Amino acid sequence: MKLPKFMNAVIMTAAITMGGSAVQAQQAGGSMVFLVQPEPPTMAGYVSTSGPIGLLGPKIYDGLFDYDNDGKMIPVLAESYDTSADGKTVTFNLRKGVTWHDGKPFTSADVQFTIMEVLKKVHPRGPNSFKEVSSIDTPDAHTAVFNLGNPAPYMLRALSAYESPMVPKHLLEGQDIKSAKLANNPVGTGPFKFTEWKKGQYIRLDKNESYWKEGRPYIDRIVGRFIPDASTRAAAMEKGEVLYAAYNAVSNVEAVRLNKEKDNISVTTDGYSMINPMALIEFNTKEGPFTDAVVRRAISTAIDRQYMIDTIFFGYGNPATSALSSNFAATGLHAEMPHYPATGDIAAANQMLDDAGYKKDSDGVRMKAMFDLIPYGEDWKRGGQYIQQVLGEIGIDVELRYEDVPTWLKRVYHNYDFDMNLNYFYQLSDPVLGVHRHYGTNMIRKGTHFVNSSRYSNADLDALLGAGMTEPDAEKRSAIYMEIQEILARDMPVVNLFELEFLTVYNTKLKGAYGSAMGAYSSFADAYLD
Amino acid sequence: MNSFWNRFSRNKSAVLGLFILGLVVFMASIAGLIYPDDPFLYSRFPLSGPGVNGFLLGSDSIGRDVASGIAHGAKTSLLIGLIATLAAVFIGVIFGAFAGYYGGLVDDVLMRITEVFQTIPSFVFAILLVAIMKPSIESVVIAITVVSWPAVARLVRGEFLALKNREFVQACHTLGMGDVRIMMAEILPNCLSPIIVIGSLMVATAILIESGLAFLGLGDPNVMSWGFQISDGRSMLRVAWWICTFPGIAILITVLAINLVGEGLNDALNPRLRERN
Numbered sequence: 044m045k046l047p048k049f050m051n052a053v054i055m056t057a058a059i060t061m062g063g064s065a066v067q068a069q070q071a072g073g074s075m076v077f078l079v080q081p082e083p084p085t086m087a088g089y090v091s092t093s094g095p096i097g098l099l100g101p102k103i104y105d106g107l108f109d110y111d112n113d114g115k116m117i118p119v120l121a122e123s124y125d126t127s128a129d130g131k132t133v134t135f136n137l138r139k140g141v142t143w144h145d146g147k148p149f150t151s152a153d154v155q156f157t158i159m160e161v162l163k164k165v166h167p168r169g170p171n172s173f174k175e176v177s178s179i180d181t182p183d184a185h186t187a188v189f190n191l192g193n194p195a196p197y198m199l200r201a202l203s204a205y206e207s208p209m210v211p212k213h214l215l216e217g218q219d220i221k222s223a224k225l226a227n228n229p230v231g232t233g234p235f236k237f238t239e240w241k242k243g244q245y246i247r248l249d250k251n252e253s254y255w256k257e258g259r260p261y262i263d264r265i266v267g268r269f270i271p272d273a274s275t276r277a278a279a280m281e282k283g284e285v286l287y288a289a290y291n292a293v294s295n296v297e298a299v300r301l302n303k304e305k306d307n308i309s310v311t312t313d314g315y316s317m318i319n320p321m322a323l324i325e326f327n328t329k330e331g332p333f334t335d336a337v338v339r340r341a342i343s344t345a346i347d348r349q350y351m352i353d354t355i356f357f358g359y360g361n362p363a364t365s366a367l368s369s370n371f372a373a374t375g376l377h378a379e380m381p382h383y384p385a386t387g388d389i390a391a392a393n394q395m396l397d398d399a400g401y402k403k404d405s406d407g408v409r410m411k412a413m414f415d416l417i418p419y420g421e422d423w424k425r426g427g428q429y430i431q432q433v434l435g436e437i438g439i440d441v442e443l444r445y446e447d448v449p450t451w452l453k454r455v456y457h458n459y460d461f462d463m464n465l466n467y468f469y470q471l472s473d474p475v476l477g478v479h480r481h482y483g484t485n486m487i488r489k490g491t492h493f494v495n496s497s498r499y500s501n502a503d504l505d506a507l508l509g510a511g512m513t514e515p516d517a518e519k520r521s522a523i524y525m526e527i528q529e530i531l532a533r534d535m536p537v538v539n540l541f542e543l544e545f546l547t548v549y550n551t552k553l554k555g556a557y558g559s560a561m562g563a564y565s566s567f568a569d570a571y572l573d
Numbered sequence: 574m575n576s577f578w579n580r581f582s583r584n585k586s587a588v589l590g591l592f593i594l595g596l597v598v599f600m601a602s603i604a605g606l607i608y609p610d611d612p613f614l615y616s617r618f619p620l621s622g623p624g625v626n627g628f629l630l631g632s633d634s635i636g637r638d639v640a641s642g643i644a645h646g647a648k649t650s651l652l653i654g655l656i657a658t659l660a661a662v663f664i665g666v667i668f669g670a671f672a673g674y675y676g677g678l679v680d681d682v683l684m685r686i687t688e689v690f691q692t693i694p695s696f697v698f699a700i701l702l703v704a705i706m707k708p709s710i711e712s713v714v715i716a717i718t719v720v721s722w723p724a725v726a727r728l729v730r731g732e733f734l735a736l737k738n739r740e741f742v743q744a745c746h747t748l749g750m751g752d753v754r755i756m757m758a759e760i761l762p763n764c765l766s767p768i769i770v771i772g773s774l775m776v777a778t779a780i781l782i783e784s785g786l787a788f789l790g791l792g793d794p795n796v797m798s799w800g801f802q803i804s805d806g807r808s809m810l811r812v813a814w815w816i817c818t819f820p821g822i823a824i825l826i827t828v829l830a831i832n833l834v835g836e837g838l839n840d841a842l843n844p845r846l847r848e849r850n
Contacts, residue, residue, distance in 0.1 A: 273808055296634075296809050354619045354635045416794070421805055424794055428613050429635050431795075435611075443794040446707050 071261045073572040075553060077287035078276055079267035082243065087226035088208045089161050092168060094290055097564040099267050101204035102248055103144075104231035107135060107154070108202040110472075110560040112313055114373060116199065117559075119566075120149065120209055120232065121187075130194030130515045137185040141255045143211050144236045151181035156212035158189075165220050172201035172476060175513075193513040196520075200472035203317065204233065205564035234260035234568035244269060254568070261555070261571035273297075281305065286550040286572075289314070289563030293548045294422075295357040307551045312359060312544040314562015319368045319470035319477060320543040322351075322360075322426075324463050325455070328536050329498045331462040332410045332439075337399040339535040340382045342463075344395065345437050346430060347387030348541045355426050359546055363539035366531035367478060367524065368470045370542070375521035376474060380532035383539070392437045401438070409438035412462040415455065416445045427465050457490045459498065467543060468493060474524065475512050481537055483508050499536030580841040587837020593830035597823075601651050604644035612645040612797040613637060620813045631815035633806060639816060642802050643823050649798040650827065653710070653783045654776040657717035662772050664718070665725025670756045672726070673733025684730070687723045695720035699782055703791045710793045713786055717779045728771055732764035766842035773835035777828045784824050799824050 079098050085091070088100030107121040121135040141149040158179055162169030175195040180188040189198075201207055209232065214225050229237045232255070235248035248265040268285060270276045277297035279285045293301070301308045324342070326333040333339055348362035361369060362385040364377075371377040384391075401409040412434075416427040427443050434441050441463070446454070454460050471477030480486045484505050486495040507527050514520040531537075547563060549556070552573050559565035582588050616636035618626040625631065630640040672683040690698075699716040706712035736742060737760065745755045786792055787800025788807075799820040806816025 274810070294808050296812055300812055350615075350617075354615075421790070421808060424790070425635055425805065428794065429615050432611065432613055432615055444707060445790070445794045447704055450707075 069261055069555065069571050070573070071258075071571070072263050074264040074266060075262045075287070075567070075570065075572060076266045076268055076285045078279070078285050078289075078292040079246065079269055080276065080288075080290070080292040081271065082269040083246075085226040086229045086237070086240075086246075087223075088205065089157070089210050090165050090221055090226065092166075092205075097205045098289065099246055099248070100208055100229070101233065101561065101564050101566050102235040102265060103229045103233045103237055104204050104208035104210065105141075105233050105566065106202050106204035106207055106209060108199075109565060110200075110203060110317060111558060112316070112560050114316070114472075114560060116202075119204070120154075121202075124199070130196070131191045133189040133191065133198070135187045135189070137187060138255060139185055141232050142253060143213075143232055144230045144251060145211075145214075147211065147213055148184075149209070149211075149232050150184040151187040152184075153209055153212045154187040155179040155181050156216065157207070157210050161210055161215065161220055162207055166207075168201070168471075168476060169207065171480070172198055172207065194515040195513070196515055197473035197475040197512070200317070201476055203561050203564070204566060205561055206317075206471075234566050235265055256568060259568040260566075261569070262567065265567065277301070280308065280548055280550070283307070283550060283552075286553040287547070287556065287563070288549070289547040290545050293546075295359055295546055298546045298548045299357050301548060309549055309551055311547050311549070311557065313557055314547055314560065314565075315545045316370050317472040317560045318545075318562075318564075319370050319472070320467050320545065321363065321368055321470050322465075322467045322540040322543050323363075324430075324465055324538045324540065325461075325496050326463050326536055326538070327459060327461055327497065329459070332412045333462060335399070336534050337395060338401070338410075338439075339538060340533075341392040341395040341399075341437060342434065342439070343382050343535060343538040344384060345387055345389050345392035345433050346538075346540065347433070348383075349385050350387070351426055351429060352541050355422055355429070356543070359544040361542045361544070363541050365528045366482075366537070366539060367474055367528055368542050371470075371474065371524075374473075375517060376524040378525055378528055380528050382532055382535070387433065389433070389436050396437060403438045407438055408440045411440045411442075414441040414443050415451060415461045415464040416443060417464070417466045418445055418448050418451050423465060430465070452492055455496050456492045456494070459489075459496065461496075464496070474527075479508050479512070482531065495536075497536035499534065501530065501534065504530050577841050581837050584837040584840050586833050587840070590830040590833025590837065593826055594834055597647055597827050597830065598651065600644055601647035604641075604648055608638065608641035608644050610641065612641045620809075622813075623815050630819045631813065633802070633813070633816045634809060639802065639819055642797050643799065643820055645797045646799040646802060646820065647823065647827075649710075649796050650780045650783060650824075653714055653717065653798075654779040654831075657714045657721065657779045657783075658772050658775045660714070660718040661721035661775060662725050662768060665722040666729050666761070666768065668722070668726035669729025669731075670733055670761065673730035674737055674752065674756050674760070676734070680730070683726075687726045690719070690723045691727075693720075696782060696785060699786060700789065700791060703786055708786075708791045708793055710796050713783055713791075713793065716786070717782050720782070721775055721779065724775075725768065725771060728767055729764065732767065733760055736760045736763055769842060770835055770839045773831060773838055777831035777835070780824065780828055780831070 079095050081095060083095035086096060086099055088096045105120045109117040109119050111117055120138055122138050123136045125134045137151055143149060158173055158176060163173050175191040175193050176189050177192050178190045211230055214230055215223050234251050234254045236251045238249045239247040246267045250260055250263050270279060273294055277293050280288055280293050281301055298310050302310045326339050328334055352360035364383045365380040367377045369377050396409060403409050414427060417423045424445055431441050431443055455464050469477050480494045482495060482499060482504060484500040487498050488494050507523055511520060511523045514523060554571055554573050556567055556570035558569060618632055619634050619636040621628050621632040623631040628638050632638055668683050672680040699720050702716035702719060703712050745759050784800030787798050788804040790804060792798055792801045802820040803817040809816060
């Protein structure tokens with residue numbers, strides 16, 4: 044595979060000459076190759092929220108709205124919406140003249156079908172997002188009226204192409220949605236059409252010539268490449284073979300190096316605010332050593348969050364200060380709580396355990412525990428090993444367990460056979476969507492992944508979560524979530540560690556791809572090559 | 574014994590290997606004295622180069638001392654190599670002895686079983702076993718044992734086949750000795766030399782398999798080992814070369830030393846082959 048030196052020179056010259064002509068902005072044409080890691084199982088974003096599907100799906104399917112980096116709603120398939128005074132009716136005015144990639148027109152019937160028959164039934168988070176939607180009326184082809192049981196302000200944060208893609212009724216109706224052929228031959232209304240899937244290598248999407256937005260997309264072709272090895276991915280980025288890598292497809296350490304060493308490679312942490320990933324420890328509150336909230340609070344107090352961010356994630360991240368991400372501060376739903384010190388306080392943690400009567404034995408051990416680690420790679424193993432050392436200092440002797448993904452999921456979310464578990468959750472764009480599932484009694488769902496595995500159950504909290512879900516008034520809602528955060532800072536069934544900041548590494552040749560809060564999970568209709 | 578040492582020391586590289594191996598064993602045995610702290614202990618000085626901030630061979634991404642890891646890792650590597658080899662030799666000798674001594678149906682059955690294990694590529698098989706059991710020091714030892722014993726079984730069977738009709742064995746029969754006694758007390762001592770040689774080489778293989786498993790993330794996360802250090806530092810090779818370079822060198826010279834010793838043992842224990850050079 045090694046090219047002779049002079050060949051490289053020839054290619055380089057050619058590249059420079061071609062690049063030289065691209066002076067005017069927003070030039071159309073070109074191929075955009077980016078990293079998709081790992082290879083997705085299907086492209087059915089309406090059935091799975093899996094990351095790699097999110098990278099490709101929103102380029103093929105549109106949502107009703109998109110969101111800009113300030114969280115403002117940008118019209119996509121819906122041009123506008125109206126909420127009735129009581130908050131129980133939301134009317135969407137749909138864009139006219141939109142067609143599916145197969146030429147059929149997009150109408151309100153598609154919206155009705157997507158929400159009621161697809162997202163509410165088979166989507167992992169749809170049943171939550173559209174819980175209050177009891178029916179959808181379609182007075183004409185371009186109007187969809189959502190009838191809600193209760194006001195559901197959070198629903199308007201879940202309308203992106205990633206979270207709620209609009210799917211064609213005529214290709215899914217009457218079929219088993221989960222096994223429909225559409226999963227591997229996606230037909231959407233988005234800026235790019237699915238063309239080819241070469242298993243193990245790439246997925247190719249081509250420009251949708253009849254896209255509803257005039258003059259878009261700029262790019263002719265998008266190729267999502269699958270490269271299993273991390274160092275090869277970094278090398279592909281370095282050599283300019285791929286132009287875009289999100290969700291840490293290029294590891295932080297390499298990203299920092301490339302950003303520093305290469306003029307044409309940059310990194311950004313934008314594009315993840317609707318995802319809101321939070322690193323955390325889930326505790327088994329029903330059995331084992333962590334049934335007492337004091338111990339859980341002591342652990343939260345001992346861990347040096349900033350140290351973990353600095354050393355394991357190379358400075359990208361923010362220490363958690365409550366059960367909710369600080370990104371919710373914009374909507375008034377976040378406040379700093381006690382027992383979340385940024386730098387850790389071993390002495391205070393020891394004091395808490397001493398006061399609670401947990402005596403150290405002659406080896407300095409108060410209790411033993413098993414610590415499961417999310418099997419997503421070395422970073423998490425390193426994090427676990429750090430926490431193991433810290434807990435040793437406060438007299439908790441933990442053993443680490445690192446298993447394969449299915450075994451781990453079964454252990455934590457089906458058998459509840461764990462003491463403490465290092466993990467991360469997406470808190471998403473609203474606590475209702477991403478956080479309630481972690482704490483509500485109704486979210487103790489044996490066998491469902493990433494819900495309340497702590498089996499924490501508190502009637503007061505349940506009532507507050509219910510109230511927070513339906514409260515339309517921003518100020519009252521803020522007060523409800525203050526109370527929720529206070530309860531969770533006291534009981535701590537889950538200790539939040541830090542808000543992860545995923546990194547997007549990109550070649551500066553790629554422009555216009557950074558305007559959406561959905562980041563890599565956005566359509567790329569406005570992206571162009573310079 | 575003297576003549577054994579004479580023959581062994583005639584192979585200069587074997588003596589060098591023995592010396593290096595001695596150093597590694599010494600390092601492993603005093604690891605707890607020179608680095609009394611847990612090798613997983615983090616510090617405030619991540620990614621320090623060799624010699625910087627008091628780290629002889631540098632520190633890793635969360636500030637753990639690479640040198641301490643190598644010293645403690647030596648213990649892990651040697652112990653795993655030794656225990657897995659002993660277990661494999663034990664199983665292999667029993668299978669091989671019975672198959673070779675009795676022949677016929679017993680031989681067929683035992684050798685078919687052995688072949689089942691031999692047909693699966695050993696490293697892939699080891700990965701599979703560790704993945705099925707949870708990654709822990711025990712499961713790694715078991716996996717290495719399971720993939721290593723068939724070679725011993727085949728070797729021992731061959732030796733037993735060759736020896737079982739010799740006069741001294743027939744003499745034992747006439748004296749009315751039991752089969753097990755003949756096998757273990759008479760034939761086995763006569764085929765010890767090749768077993769020792771294959772065993773010594775197996776220790777080296779076992780260390781490599783353990784490192785390979787740890788490299789793939791299938792090591793025990795609670796136990797420091799060279800393979801773990803390499804897998805931990807691999808993603809940072811471009812930024813901090815020392816994290817995986819030094820454990821890599823440790824594996825290289827240890828495995829080389831064991832192989833040299835094995836060669837030397839072979840020369841010393843099989844004097845007839847000695848003149849081949």
